[in-house]
Amino acid sequence: MAANLSVYNLGQLGVNVDKDPIHLEDGELTSAQNAIKDPLGVVGGITKRLGLTKFNSVAGAGSIAGGIGVPLTHPSTFTIYLGRSSTSGGLGAAIGWWKSTDAFVTAASTITSNPAAPRANEIATFSAGALSTLGGSPGVGCIVNNVLYYAASNYTSAAPPIRAFDGTLDREICRVPINPDVGTNSVGVLSMITANGSIYISTYDGGTTSADFKGRVLSLNPATGVLTPVGATFTTGHLPYALATSGNTLWVGSHNGNSSSNGNAYFFRVGSDTTWTLDNTFSVGNVCSVLAYGGDIYFGHMQAAGTFATISKRTSLGVYSTADTASSGTARNANAYLGMTTFGSNLYAAYWNNDTTPIAIIRKFNGSSWSSVFTAATSATRKPFNAFFQLNSVLYSCAGGLGTSAGLLSTSNGTSWTDLSGSLTTDTSVPAFIGFYS
Amino acid sequence: MAFTLIQSGSSLQLVDTSGTLTTLTLPSNVTLESTRTPRFAVYDKYVVVVNSPSRPLIVDGVGTVRVLGLKPPGTVITLSGVAGGTLSGAFTVKQTFRVKDSDGNIITESDYGPVSNTSAISSQYLKAAGITLSSDTITETQLYRTTANGTVYFPWTTLVGNTATSTQDDLSDAGLSLVAAPTLGTVPDLTLVVEWRGRLWGVDRAKIDYTRYTEAGVMYSWPTSNSLVVPKIGADTRGVTAYIPRRDALGIGRRNSIHQVTGTSNSDFRVVKLSENVGVESQESVVVYRDTAYWLWKDGIYKWDTNGISCISDGSVRNWFASDTYFNRGVYSTSFAMIDPIRNKYLLFLAAVGGSTINRWVEYDLTDKTWWGPHKTDAFTPTAAVVVTDSNDTLIPMIGDSTGFLSQNQSTRTDWTSTGIAMSFDSKFHDAGTPDVEKYFGELSIIGKVQSAGTCAVTPTVGYLNSTAKTALVYDMTKGRQRLGRIGQGKLAKLNFAHSTQGQNVEIYGYEVDPIIEIGRR
Numbered sequence: 001m002a003a004n005l006s007v008y009n010l011g012q013l014g015v016n017v018d019k020d021p022i023h024l025e026d027g028e029l030t031s032a033q034n035a036i037k038d039p040l041g042v043v044g045g046i047t048k049r050l051g052l053t054k055f056n057s058v059a060g061a062g063s064i065a066g067g068i069g070v071p072l073t074h075p076s077t078f079t080i081y082l083g084r085s086s087t088s089g090g091l092g093a094a095i096g097w098w099k100s101t102d103a104f105v106t107a108a109s110t111i112t113s114n115p116a117a118p119r120a121n122e123i124a125t126f127s128a129g130a131l132s133t134l135g136g137s138p139g140v141g142c143i144v145n146n147v148l149y150y151a152a153s154n155y156t157s158a159a160p161p162i163r164a165f166d167g168t169l170d171r172e173i174c175r176v177p178i179n180p181d182v183g184t185n186s187v188g189v190l191s192m193i194t195a196n197g198s199i200y201i202s203t204y205d206g207g208t209t210s211a212d213f214k215g216r217v218l219s220l221n222p223a224t225g226v227l228t229p230v231g232a233t234f235t236t237g238h239l240p241y242a243l244a245t246s247g248n249t250l251w252v253g254s255h256n257g258n259s260s261s262n263g264n265a266y267f268f269r270v271g272s273d274t275t276w277t278l279d280n281t282f283s284v285g286n287v288c289s290v291l292a293y294g295g296d297i298y299f300g301h302m303q304a305a306g307t308f309a310t311i312s313k314r315t316s317l318g319v320y321s322t323a324d325t326a327s328s329g330t331a332r333n334a335n336a337y338l339g340m341t342t343f344g345s346n347l348y349a350a351y352w353n354n355d356t357t358p359i360a361i362i363r364k365f366n367g368s369s370w371s372s373v374f375t376a377a378t379s380a381t382r383k384p385f386n387a388f389f390q391l392n393s394v395l396y397s398c399a400g401g402l403g404t405s406a407g408l409l410s411t412s413n414g415t416s417w418t419d420l421s422g423s424l425t426t427d428t429s430v431p432a433f434i435g436f437y438s
Numbered sequence: 439m440a441f442t443l444i445q446s447g448s449s450l451q452l453v454d455t456s457g458t459l460t461t462l463t464l465p466s467n468v469t470l471e472s473t474r475t476p477r478f479a480v481y482d483k484y485v486v487v488v489n490s491p492s493r494p495l496i497v498d499g500v501g502t503v504r505v506l507g508l509k510p511p512g513t514v515i516t517l518s519g520v521a522g523g524t525l526s527g528a529f530t531v532k533q534t535f536r537v538k539d540s541d542g543n544i545i546t547e548s549d550y551g552p553v554s555n556t557s558a559i560s561s562q563y564l565k566a567a568g569i570t571l572s573s574d575t576i577t578e579t580q581l582y583r584t585t586a587n588g589t590v591y592f593p594w595t596t597l598v599g600n601t602a603t604s605t606q607d608d609l610s611d612a613g614l615s616l617v618a619a620p621t622l623g624t625v626p627d628l629t630l631v632v633e634w635r636g637r638l639w640g641v642d643r644a645k646i647d648y649t650r651y652t653e654a655g656v657m658y659s660w661p662t663s664n665s666l667v668v669p670k671i672g673a674d675t676r677g678v679t680a681y682i683p684r685r686d687a688l689g690i691g692r693r694n695s696i697h698q699v700t701g702t703s704n705s706d707f708r709v710v711k712l713s714e715n716v717g718v719e720s721q722e723s724v725v726v727y728r729d730t731a732y733w734l735w736k737d738g739i740y741k742w743d744t745n746g747i748s749c750i751s752d753g754s755v756r757n758w759f760a761s762d763t764y765f766n767r768g769v770y771s772t773s774f775a776m777i778d779p780i781r782n783k784y785l786l787f788l789a790a791v792g793g794s795t796i797n798r799w800v801e802y803d804l805t806d807k808t809w810w811g812p813h814k815t816d817a818f819t820p821t822a823a824v825v826v827t828d829s830n831d832t833l834i835p836m837i838g839d840s841t842g843f844l845s846q847n848q849s850t851r852t853d854w855t856s857t858g859i860a861m862s863f864d865s866k867f868h869d870a871g872t873p874d875v876e877k878y879f880g881e882l883s884i885i886g887k888v889q890s891a892g893t894c895a896v897t898p899t900v901g902y903l904n905s906t907a908k909t910a911l912v913y914d915m916t917k918g919r920q921r922l923g924r925i926g927q928g929k930l931a932k933l934n935f936a937h938s939t940q941g942q943n944v945e946i947y948g949y950e951v952d953p954i955i956e957i958g959r960r
Binding site for chain 2 (some may be wrong): 002003004005006007008010012013014015016017018020021022024025028029030031032033034035036037038044045046047048049050051052053054055056057058059060061062063064066067068069070071072075076143144145194195196198245246247248249271272273292293294295296315316317318322332343355360367390405
């Protein structure tokens, strides 16, 4: 008797090694090394398995013991915006931003809208003349969850706006309310800082001299845009120029707009206090910068001609002392420690002295000793560096005010500094900045 | 962009979507043991890495590596009163260390150090001296204080940095935070870790019969009280071997049993036994896909879904796993697996019999429930299976190897650049329904996809089960369909198809033998 065999289901039944040889079905296989059903799922045929190609062209550091694909954002592109204003006058009128996608290695592009221009010379009544290095400390913008919150410009006869820019969309989220102790719109935002999920905004609410300046601090909930006063208006004449946080404690260093008088130190324990505590009345000048470092609080001061500015340290026991005293050149009017930051395990402070040959120095404190890690040697960097910002493990310092063109430095180790000023157009800088990642 | 984290040798490396590697910097005094398998869990915006690091680690999207848990303060704070303040009462203080991110969120906080002495003061500052400095990199020290004459601790003051050894304050009780001090605990030396229901679950290397778990929503808080026995204590030397995290059930495997955690909170978490005489051999063999878990035990592959636990290899490939013919059963604990979400397969990597090196893999088709393999490659030695997310947010299955490469599928049938793929498959012994009848097996014809080049060897074995193979016939794949001639005489006939030329594919749609004529006297 004749028959025939037709097997057209090789890719349907797979391997079976449990049945004995004569009980297998046609199409079942007893082995299928590197043989699979069609990988696209077509029923019927059998094919060779797919080949394998290297994903990483360079070998890893050794045998791959394991791994995980992570559905989290790994920043691969960093875009930096730096506030920009006119060189006409001290702080100059706001223009917009510089934008760089290569960390200012090449010339930055200029942005005049989206985001809106940051606050600049709206506070010029306070930061005038030699004091126009005072753009706000640590700055007029801060980053929360990769979104820039910043004080915007161009609000004549209106309340100062706070805007948010997420890298694509720029929107106003609130405006600084009228201080009832003043009764008119605030003059402008002095400084902003973020801590513990909130943003703290210090404002210059009114007055024109150290006799009647009024300012306060508000907290901003970035999720809702709600502004809440933090304590009351500061002592008349003292503006909350410099902000810092230490845990839940908010610190303010005040400035009364005069290089020959003194500021105060205030603190406010968020969640506990209802009023600001005047912690110290300085006798070493107004305060241009504040920083918490190593359990202590550091205050950078401004001094008049003839006296070098200092940095004061407040220990956790409440004891004040001088931590560092400037010494370069001849002490000129408004020589000051304009900015401070921590980078790695060190404190960095930017000192400015508008000497005949201007002096710009960045000082480092490693917890035990101070040293100068950058001294400006060219006209491009002999500028008042008044702010620091960090992105992607790089520390930047920008200079602005006094009607000079901006300066920009960067360092990845705190020791070797690169002058990036040439990547900026000849405008001056506003201490507002953000690094976006995507 | 998503990324992939791998342990390569004794380094942690970040792989971007283009395959570029970046070696990450480990925290000071932390090392990776290259011979241990790293275990990972994603929690919040961090990847947790345990088992191979000398201390459990967390890695963020930027690639910053931190320790999951900080060492707690080790010395007793000295409390005293200092003139000048307004605080009165008896107080004690505890200290922790913290690491915060740039937005002020707590990344990790150590367990509490020892309680200070009790200090009774009257209209004074409360001074804390002898504050311990951390040997880890920290952002700040946090002190917690009781209310006057109280026993409940509340956050008191924060010391930024790691240098301050004393502080003082006269913050009133009313000024303390409304929220009491959190429950904390030191992170154990974890061998296993998994995220389930907003907590991390893990096994302490020193307590292998227990599962530990964190406080809800806090990956660094591992109170010693958050511990459940996975019976039986001391039953074997491996203890808990695997976690099986399904959507609403956390399975826990031992070598010989499967358990499940029930409950939703610290007050009602319980461990119940699901099955005896089924366990888990290797954590890395466990894959949960679409709420169904697959894993290897001693005698096969098991599945756990809404219908319970069942063996999916019995009846087809039980012999692969339960005999000593195919794989080295002694090293099942080193097997690893992954899901190929593109082809809908469960791939399990094993060591061939006679060796302990992982060099084979089998695959189970989740769609039609068929088994394929065992496969192998001559290009490299597989060491790990990783599902990578590419730049299109697509999941790509990849095989890690002993030389530090991840390999992904490519349509070209070549492994790496020049290694051919040795394909070989065997048909059943065809008997035309009469296995005891001598037959004449006529002409063999092959039907396949027309290829641009290549031949495939088709080797018939005709006779009985113990007959030797005949000379291979050559199927010209460029023809698509080809008649290869008569294959011979015997009771049974089977075919082997083999091909290994690099860059050439084989696709066989089917074959025919015509005629088959019974011969001889019966």
